[in-house]
Amino acid sequence: MLQTGPISAASQTDVTQEMAARLKTALTTHLEQVYAPDQRKKLRLFSATESAELLGVSGQFLRKGHSDGTLPEPEVISNGRRFYSGAELWKMRHLLEAGSRTVGKYVPGRREGDKLQVIQLMNFKGGSAKSTATIHLCHYLALAGYRVLAVDLDPQGSLTGFCGLQTELEFDGATIYDALRYDDPLPLRDVIVDTYFPGLDLAPARLILSEFETETAVNAGRGEAFFERLSRALDSVEDDYDVVIIDSPPALGFLTLTGLFAATSVLVPMTPSMLDLASTQQFVEMTSAYLGVIENTGVRLDHDFFSFLITRDDPSDIPSQQIVSLMRALFQDRVIPSTAVRSTAVADASMLKMSIYEVTRAEMTRSTYDRARHSMDAVGSDVAHLIQKAWGR
Ligand SMILES: Nc1ncnc2c1ncn2[C@@H]1O[C@H](COP(=O)(O)OP(=O)(O)OP(=O)(O)O)[C@@H](O)[C@H]1O
Ligand SMILES: [Mg+2]
CATH class of the missing domain: 1.10.1660.10 (Multidrug-efflux Transporter Regulator; Chain: A; Domain 2)
Known part of the structure:
Protein backbone atom coordinates (compact mmCIF):
# COMPACT_ATOMS: atom_id res chain seq x y z
CA MET A 1 0.00 0.00 0.00
CA LEU A 2 1.33 3.41 -0.97
CA GLN A 3 1.46 5.79 1.95
CA THR A 4 0.90 9.42 1.17
CA GLY A 5 0.23 12.52 3.27
CA PRO A 6 2.45 14.44 5.63
CA ILE A 7 5.25 12.70 7.47
CA SER A 8 5.10 13.41 11.15
CA ALA A 9 7.99 11.81 12.96
CA ALA A 10 9.87 12.74 16.08
CA SER A 11 13.40 13.00 14.75
CA GLN A 12 15.11 13.71 11.43
CA THR A 13 16.31 10.10 11.45
CA ASP A 14 12.71 8.91 11.62
CA VAL A 15 11.66 11.35 8.89
CA THR A 16 14.34 10.12 6.48
CA GLN A 17 13.63 6.51 7.40
CA GLU A 18 9.96 7.07 6.55
CA MET A 19 10.95 8.75 3.27
CA ALA A 20 13.14 5.76 2.34
CA ALA A 21 10.34 3.33 3.23
CA ARG A 22 7.75 5.20 1.13
CA LEU A 23 10.11 5.41 -1.84
CA LYS A 24 10.86 1.72 -1.56
CA THR A 25 7.17 0.79 -1.58
CA ALA A 26 6.55 3.04 -4.57
CA LEU A 27 9.48 1.50 -6.47
CA THR A 28 8.43 -2.02 -5.63
CA THR A 29 4.88 -1.32 -6.80
CA HIS A 30 6.15 0.20 -10.06
CA LEU A 31 8.50 -2.71 -10.72
CA GLU A 32 5.89 -5.32 -9.91
CA GLN A 33 3.62 -3.74 -12.51
CA VAL A 34 6.41 -3.65 -15.10
CA TYR A 35 7.46 -7.26 -14.55
CA ALA A 36 4.12 -8.88 -13.79
CA PRO A 37 3.21 -11.68 -13.51
CA ASP A 38 6.45 -13.57 -12.77
CA GLN A 39 8.61 -10.52 -12.09
CA ARG A 40 11.26 -11.66 -14.52
CA LYS A 41 12.46 -9.66 -17.45
CA LYS A 42 12.39 -11.38 -20.81
CA LEU A 43 13.78 -10.33 -24.15
CA ARG A 44 11.24 -9.68 -26.87
CA LEU A 45 11.23 -11.57 -30.18
CA GLY A 99 29.85 -22.12 -42.86
CA SER A 100 31.50 -18.84 -43.81
CA ARG A 101 34.78 -18.45 -45.66
CA THR A 102 35.48 -15.08 -44.04
CA VAL A 103 36.58 -15.53 -40.43
CA GLY A 104 34.74 -13.19 -38.06
CA LYS A 105 32.01 -12.23 -40.52
CA TYR A 106 29.20 -13.36 -38.22
CA VAL A 107 31.05 -13.84 -34.94
CA PRO A 108 33.28 -10.79 -34.70
CA GLY A 109 34.88 -11.40 -31.28
CA ARG A 110 38.42 -12.21 -30.18
CA ARG A 111 40.71 -14.49 -32.09
CA GLU A 112 43.96 -16.13 -30.97
CA GLY A 113 46.20 -13.49 -29.43
CA ASP A 114 43.55 -10.72 -29.24
CA LYS A 115 43.42 -9.13 -25.83
CA LEU A 116 40.22 -8.76 -23.86
CA GLN A 117 38.76 -5.29 -24.38
CA VAL A 118 37.75 -3.57 -21.16
CA ILE A 119 35.90 -0.33 -21.78
CA GLN A 120 35.07 1.91 -18.87
CA LEU A 121 32.44 4.64 -19.11
CA MET A 122 33.28 7.32 -16.62
CA ASN A 123 32.63 10.93 -15.76
CA PHE A 124 32.09 12.33 -12.29
CA LYS A 125 29.27 14.51 -13.56
CA GLY A 126 26.05 12.87 -12.40
CA GLY A 127 23.45 12.22 -15.08
CA SER A 128 25.85 12.38 -18.03
CA ALA A 129 24.12 9.23 -19.36
CA LYS A 130 26.88 6.81 -18.31
CA SER A 131 24.49 4.00 -17.39
CA THR A 132 22.23 4.59 -20.39
CA ALA A 133 25.22 4.57 -22.75
CA THR A 134 26.62 1.48 -21.01
CA ILE A 135 23.47 -0.63 -21.39
CA HIS A 136 23.00 0.43 -25.02
CA LEU A 137 26.60 -0.51 -25.81
CA CYS A 138 26.21 -3.85 -24.02
CA HIS A 139 23.04 -4.67 -25.95
CA TYR A 140 24.40 -3.47 -29.29
CA LEU A 141 27.57 -5.56 -28.93
CA ALA A 142 25.75 -8.67 -27.67
CA LEU A 143 23.30 -8.49 -30.58
CA ALA A 144 26.30 -8.12 -32.91
CA GLY A 145 27.69 -11.43 -31.62
CA TYR A 146 30.27 -10.30 -29.05
CA ARG A 147 30.48 -12.08 -25.69
CA VAL A 148 29.95 -9.21 -23.30
CA LEU A 149 30.42 -8.86 -19.55
CA ALA A 150 28.75 -5.83 -17.98
CA VAL A 151 30.40 -4.73 -14.74
CA ASP A 152 28.40 -2.45 -12.49
CA LEU A 153 30.84 -0.41 -10.40
CA ASP A 154 28.14 1.97 -9.18
CA PRO A 155 26.57 1.24 -5.76
CA GLN A 156 23.36 2.83 -7.16
CA GLY A 157 23.04 -0.34 -9.26
CA SER A 158 21.44 1.31 -12.32
CA LEU A 159 23.14 -1.06 -14.74
CA THR A 160 22.14 -4.01 -12.55
CA GLY A 161 18.51 -2.85 -12.82
CA PHE A 162 18.77 -2.51 -16.60
CA CYS A 163 20.02 -6.12 -16.67
CA GLY A 164 16.86 -7.36 -14.96
CA LEU A 165 18.04 -7.74 -11.37
CA GLN A 166 15.96 -5.56 -9.12
CA THR A 167 17.81 -4.68 -5.95
CA GLU A 168 14.50 -3.20 -4.76
CA LEU A 169 12.74 -6.53 -5.21
CA GLU A 170 14.15 -10.00 -4.86
CA PHE A 171 17.84 -9.65 -5.65
CA ASP A 172 20.13 -10.21 -2.69
CA GLY A 173 22.84 -12.40 -4.26
CA ALA A 174 26.59 -11.81 -4.45
CA THR A 175 27.80 -8.66 -6.15
CA ILE A 176 31.00 -7.23 -7.52
CA TYR A 177 31.66 -6.01 -3.97
CA ASP A 178 32.16 -9.62 -2.89
CA ALA A 179 34.87 -10.04 -5.53
CA LEU A 180 36.61 -6.74 -4.66
CA ARG A 181 36.40 -6.78 -0.86
CA TYR A 182 39.57 -7.22 1.22
CA ASP A 183 38.19 -9.76 3.64
CA ASP A 184 37.90 -13.20 2.04
CA PRO A 185 36.87 -12.11 -1.48
CA LEU A 186 34.88 -14.45 -3.74
CA PRO A 187 36.15 -15.49 -7.16
CA LEU A 188 34.62 -13.19 -9.79
CA ARG A 189 33.12 -16.22 -11.48
CA ASP A 190 30.90 -16.81 -8.43
CA VAL A 191 29.56 -13.27 -8.65
CA ILE A 192 28.77 -13.15 -12.37
CA VAL A 193 25.21 -13.97 -13.42
CA ASP A 194 23.93 -14.57 -16.92
CA THR A 195 21.15 -12.28 -18.08
CA TYR A 196 18.03 -12.88 -20.16
CA PHE A 197 19.94 -11.21 -23.01
CA PRO A 198 21.98 -13.80 -24.98
CA GLY A 199 25.67 -12.92 -25.05
CA LEU A 200 25.44 -10.65 -22.00
CA ASP A 201 26.57 -11.53 -18.47
CA LEU A 202 26.60 -9.22 -15.48
CA ALA A 203 28.70 -8.59 -12.39
CA PRO A 204 25.96 -6.83 -10.40
CA ALA A 205 26.11 -4.09 -7.78
CA ARG A 206 24.16 -3.06 -4.73
CA LEU A 207 24.50 -0.33 -2.15
CA ILE A 208 27.02 -2.35 -0.13
CA LEU A 209 29.56 -1.71 -2.91
CA SER A 210 30.08 1.73 -1.40
CA GLU A 211 31.90 -0.07 1.45
CA PHE A 212 34.79 -0.55 -0.97
CA GLU A 213 35.55 3.16 -0.68
CA THR A 214 35.90 3.07 3.12
CA GLU A 215 37.65 -0.30 3.24
CA THR A 216 40.18 0.88 0.68
CA ALA A 217 41.00 3.92 2.79
CA VAL A 218 41.45 1.66 5.84
CA ASN A 219 43.59 -0.86 3.94
CA ALA A 220 45.80 1.73 2.23
CA GLY A 221 49.40 0.62 1.93
CA ARG A 222 48.72 -3.02 2.85
CA GLY A 223 49.05 -5.85 0.35
CA GLU A 224 48.46 -5.35 -3.34
CA ALA A 225 47.50 -1.89 -4.54
CA PHE A 226 43.74 -1.27 -4.39
CA PHE A 227 43.60 -0.28 -8.05
CA GLU A 228 44.72 -3.78 -9.13
CA ARG A 229 41.73 -5.51 -7.58
CA LEU A 230 39.28 -5.41 -10.49
CA SER A 231 41.96 -6.07 -13.05
CA ARG A 232 43.07 -9.15 -11.09
CA ALA A 233 39.48 -10.36 -10.80
CA LEU A 234 38.88 -9.92 -14.55
CA ASP A 235 42.01 -11.96 -15.34
CA SER A 236 40.24 -14.98 -13.86
CA VAL A 237 37.35 -14.88 -16.37
CA GLU A 238 39.06 -13.33 -19.35
CA ASP A 239 38.71 -16.36 -21.63
CA ASP A 240 34.91 -16.18 -21.40
CA TYR A 241 34.48 -12.73 -22.95
CA ASP A 242 35.40 -10.52 -25.87
CA VAL A 243 34.46 -7.23 -24.27
CA VAL A 244 33.89 -5.99 -20.71
CA ILE A 245 31.90 -2.78 -20.30
CA ILE A 246 32.16 -1.01 -16.95
CA ASP A 247 29.66 1.53 -15.65
CA SER A 248 31.05 3.86 -12.97
CA PRO A 249 29.58 5.97 -10.20
CA PRO A 250 29.42 9.75 -10.59
CA ALA A 251 32.57 10.18 -8.55
CA LEU A 252 36.28 9.84 -9.05
CA GLY A 253 36.77 7.57 -6.04
CA PHE A 254 38.51 4.25 -5.50
CA LEU A 255 35.82 2.32 -7.40
CA THR A 256 36.22 4.41 -10.54
CA LEU A 257 40.01 4.20 -10.22
CA THR A 258 40.09 0.42 -9.92
CA GLY A 259 37.98 0.39 -13.11
CA LEU A 260 40.31 2.84 -14.80
CA PHE A 261 43.29 0.61 -14.06
CA ALA A 262 41.50 -2.49 -15.42
CA ALA A 263 40.31 -0.64 -18.52
CA THR A 264 42.02 -1.01 -21.88
CA SER A 265 39.94 1.92 -23.15
CA VAL A 266 37.90 4.73 -21.69
CA LEU A 267 34.77 6.51 -22.88
CA VAL A 268 33.76 9.76 -21.22
CA PRO A 269 30.02 10.35 -21.81
CA MET A 270 29.24 14.03 -21.82
CA THR A 271 26.08 16.04 -22.34
CA PRO A 272 26.83 19.11 -24.48
CA SER A 273 26.08 21.95 -22.07
CA MET A 274 28.33 24.63 -20.64
CA LEU A 275 28.02 23.21 -17.12
CA ASP A 276 28.97 19.76 -18.30
CA LEU A 277 31.89 21.12 -20.26
CA ALA A 278 33.24 22.83 -17.14
CA SER A 279 32.67 19.75 -15.04
CA THR A 280 34.29 17.49 -17.63
CA GLN A 281 37.35 19.76 -17.68
CA GLN A 282 37.73 19.33 -13.91
CA PHE A 283 37.13 15.62 -14.25
CA VAL A 284 39.86 15.16 -16.85
CA GLU A 285 42.27 17.26 -14.80
CA MET A 286 41.66 15.14 -11.71
CA THR A 287 41.88 11.92 -13.72
CA SER A 288 45.23 13.05 -15.02
CA ALA A 289 46.47 13.68 -11.46
CA TYR A 290 45.31 10.22 -10.32
CA LEU A 291 46.81 8.52 -13.37
CA GLY A 292 50.08 10.24 -12.45
CA VAL A 293 49.88 8.79 -8.93
CA ILE A 294 49.25 5.29 -10.31
CA GLU A 295 52.06 5.61 -12.87
CA ASN A 296 54.44 6.80 -10.13
CA THR A 297 54.14 3.35 -8.58
CA GLY A 298 55.94 2.09 -11.65
CA VAL A 299 52.99 0.79 -13.73
CA ARG A 300 52.45 2.03 -17.21
CA LEU A 301 48.86 2.67 -18.27
CA ASP A 302 48.27 2.28 -21.93
CA HIS A 303 44.71 2.83 -23.11
CA ASP A 304 43.82 1.84 -26.67
CA PHE A 305 41.45 4.78 -26.79
CA PHE A 306 40.40 7.52 -24.37
CA SER A 307 37.53 9.31 -26.07
CA PHE A 308 34.50 11.48 -25.44
CA LEU A 309 30.97 10.35 -26.26
CA ILE A 310 28.38 13.08 -26.73
CA THR A 311 25.14 12.01 -25.04
CA ARG A 312 21.61 13.46 -24.98
CA ASP A 313 22.55 15.32 -28.13
CA ASP A 314 19.94 17.67 -29.57
CA PRO A 315 20.98 18.68 -33.09
CA SER A 316 18.29 21.39 -33.18
CA ASP A 317 19.67 23.20 -30.15
CA ILE A 318 22.23 25.73 -31.36
CA PRO A 319 24.16 26.45 -28.12
CA SER A 320 24.68 22.75 -27.49
CA GLN A 321 25.86 22.25 -31.07
CA GLN A 322 28.50 24.91 -30.52
CA ILE A 323 29.83 22.82 -27.65
CA VAL A 324 29.81 19.69 -29.81
CA SER A 325 31.78 21.59 -32.49
CA LEU A 326 34.21 22.91 -29.90
CA MET A 327 34.81 19.39 -28.56
CA ARG A 328 35.44 18.10 -32.09
CA ALA A 329 37.81 20.98 -32.85
CA LEU A 330 39.73 20.36 -29.62
CA PHE A 331 39.93 16.59 -29.77
CA GLN A 332 39.16 15.47 -33.36
CA ASP A 333 38.96 11.68 -33.46
CA ARG A 334 38.96 11.50 -29.67
CA VAL A 335 35.28 12.41 -29.90
CA ILE A 336 33.20 9.42 -31.08
CA PRO A 337 31.88 10.45 -34.54
CA SER A 338 28.25 9.46 -33.81
CA THR A 339 26.32 10.94 -30.91
CA ALA A 340 23.59 9.47 -28.71
CA VAL A 341 20.64 11.73 -29.47
CA ARG A 342 18.27 12.98 -26.81
CA SER A 343 15.07 11.02 -27.39
CA THR A 344 11.81 10.41 -25.59
CA ALA A 345 12.05 6.82 -26.89
CA VAL A 346 15.22 6.29 -24.83
CA ALA A 347 13.77 8.11 -21.80
CA ASP A 348 10.51 6.11 -22.01
CA ALA A 349 12.36 2.79 -22.37
CA SER A 350 14.54 3.63 -19.38
CA MET A 351 11.44 4.17 -17.24
CA LEU A 352 10.87 0.44 -17.78
CA LYS A 353 14.59 -0.24 -17.21
CA MET A 354 14.99 -1.12 -20.84
CA SER A 355 17.24 -0.11 -23.71
CA ILE A 356 15.89 0.89 -27.12
CA TYR A 357 16.80 -2.64 -28.28
CA GLU A 358 14.26 -4.14 -25.92
CA VAL A 359 11.20 -2.13 -26.85
CA THR A 360 9.47 -2.81 -30.14
CA ARG A 361 8.97 -0.32 -32.89
CA ALA A 362 5.21 -0.93 -32.75
CA GLU A 363 5.06 0.30 -29.13
CA MET A 364 6.23 3.79 -30.06
CA THR A 365 5.88 6.50 -32.65
CA ARG A 366 7.85 4.83 -35.42
CA SER A 367 9.89 7.85 -36.46
CA THR A 368 10.84 8.49 -32.82
CA TYR A 369 11.90 4.88 -32.39
CA ASP A 370 13.85 4.82 -35.66
CA ARG A 371 15.76 8.00 -34.86
CA ALA A 372 16.79 6.75 -31.42
CA ARG A 373 17.63 3.28 -32.69
CA HIS A 374 19.77 4.62 -35.57
CA SER A 375 21.64 6.86 -33.20
CA MET A 376 22.39 4.06 -30.70
CA ASP A 377 23.33 1.69 -33.56
CA ALA A 378 25.72 4.31 -34.95
CA VAL A 379 27.42 4.83 -31.57
CA GLY A 380 27.64 1.04 -31.09
CA SER A 381 29.10 0.60 -34.54
CA ASP A 382 31.72 3.33 -33.94
CA VAL A 383 32.78 1.64 -30.71
CA ALA A 384 32.83 -1.80 -32.37
CA HIS A 385 35.10 -0.26 -34.99
CA LEU A 386 37.50 0.93 -32.27
CA ILE A 387 37.44 -2.53 -30.69
CA GLN A 388 38.32 -4.13 -34.03
CA LYS A 389 41.06 -1.54 -34.50
CA ALA A 390 42.52 -2.43 -31.09
CA TRP A 391 42.70 -6.03 -32.37
CA GLY A 392 44.56 -4.82 -35.44
CA ARG A 393 41.68 -5.24 -37.90
N1 LIG B 1 19.64 9.64 -25.19
C1 LIG B 1 18.83 10.01 -24.19
N2 LIG B 1 17.63 10.60 -24.45
C2 LIG B 1 16.82 10.96 -23.43
N3 LIG B 1 17.09 10.78 -22.14
C3 LIG B 1 18.26 10.21 -21.83
C4 LIG B 1 19.20 9.79 -22.82
N4 LIG B 1 20.27 9.26 -22.21
C5 LIG B 1 20.01 9.34 -20.90
N5 LIG B 1 18.83 9.90 -20.65
C6 LIG B 1 18.20 10.15 -19.34
O1 LIG B 1 19.09 10.96 -18.57
C7 LIG B 1 19.05 10.57 -17.21
C8 LIG B 1 20.45 10.26 -16.73
O2 LIG B 1 20.93 9.15 -17.43
P1 LIG B 1 21.83 8.04 -16.74
O3 LIG B 1 21.20 7.50 -15.52
O4 LIG B 1 22.25 7.09 -17.80
O5 LIG B 1 23.08 8.94 -16.32
P2 LIG B 1 24.30 8.54 -15.41
O6 LIG B 1 25.47 9.32 -15.88
O7 LIG B 1 24.46 7.06 -15.37
O8 LIG B 1 23.80 9.04 -13.99
P3 LIG B 1 24.57 8.82 -12.60
O9 LIG B 1 25.66 9.80 -12.59
O10 LIG B 1 23.54 9.06 -11.55
O11 LIG B 1 25.08 7.42 -12.60
C9 LIG B 1 18.11 9.39 -17.13
O12 LIG B 1 16.86 9.83 -16.72
C10 LIG B 1 18.05 8.86 -18.54
O13 LIG B 1 16.83 8.23 -18.84
MG1 LIG C 1 24.64 5.80 -13.72
Missing part, protein backbone atom coordinates in the same frame (compact mmCIF):
# COMPACT_ATOMS: atom_id res chain seq x y z
CA PHE A 46 12.78 -10.14 -33.34
CA SER A 47 10.97 -10.01 -36.67
CA ALA A 48 12.51 -11.68 -39.71
CA THR A 49 13.46 -8.32 -41.22
CA GLU A 50 15.15 -7.14 -38.04
CA SER A 51 16.85 -10.52 -37.54
CA ALA A 52 18.27 -10.48 -41.06
CA GLU A 53 19.56 -6.96 -40.47
CA LEU A 54 21.18 -7.95 -37.17
CA LEU A 55 22.87 -10.94 -38.79
CA GLY A 56 23.96 -8.90 -41.79
CA VAL A 57 22.18 -11.06 -44.37
CA SER A 58 19.17 -10.52 -46.62
CA GLY A 59 15.68 -11.74 -45.76
CA GLN A 60 15.84 -13.94 -48.83
CA PHE A 61 19.08 -15.55 -47.62
CA LEU A 62 17.43 -16.32 -44.29
CA ARG A 63 14.38 -17.92 -45.96
CA LYS A 64 16.64 -19.99 -48.20
CA GLY A 65 18.58 -21.17 -45.13
CA HIS A 66 15.32 -22.38 -43.57
CA SER A 67 14.11 -24.12 -46.69
CA ASP A 68 17.37 -25.96 -47.39
CA GLY A 69 17.75 -26.88 -43.71
CA THR A 70 21.05 -25.05 -43.07
CA LEU A 71 19.28 -22.80 -40.54
CA PRO A 72 16.71 -24.14 -38.07
CA GLU A 73 13.20 -22.68 -38.20
CA PRO A 74 12.36 -20.42 -35.25
CA GLU A 75 9.88 -21.65 -32.68
CA VAL A 76 7.43 -18.82 -33.24
CA ILE A 77 5.80 -18.57 -36.65
CA SER A 78 2.61 -16.55 -36.60
CA ASN A 79 0.44 -15.91 -39.70
CA GLY A 80 3.34 -17.19 -41.80
CA ARG A 81 5.72 -14.64 -40.29
CA ARG A 82 8.82 -15.79 -38.43
CA PHE A 83 9.87 -14.34 -35.08
CA TYR A 84 13.27 -15.12 -33.59
CA SER A 85 14.37 -15.21 -29.97
CA GLY A 86 17.73 -13.79 -28.93
CA ALA A 87 18.96 -17.33 -28.31
CA GLU A 88 17.91 -18.41 -31.83
CA LEU A 89 19.73 -15.42 -33.34
CA TRP A 90 22.84 -16.30 -31.36
CA LYS A 91 22.69 -19.90 -32.58
CA MET A 92 22.15 -18.90 -36.22
CA ARG A 93 25.06 -16.51 -36.02
CA HIS A 94 27.35 -19.36 -35.01
CA LEU A 95 25.99 -21.67 -37.72
CA LEU A 96 26.55 -18.97 -40.32
CA GLU A 97 30.09 -18.34 -39.06
CA ALA A 98 30.90 -22.05 -39.21
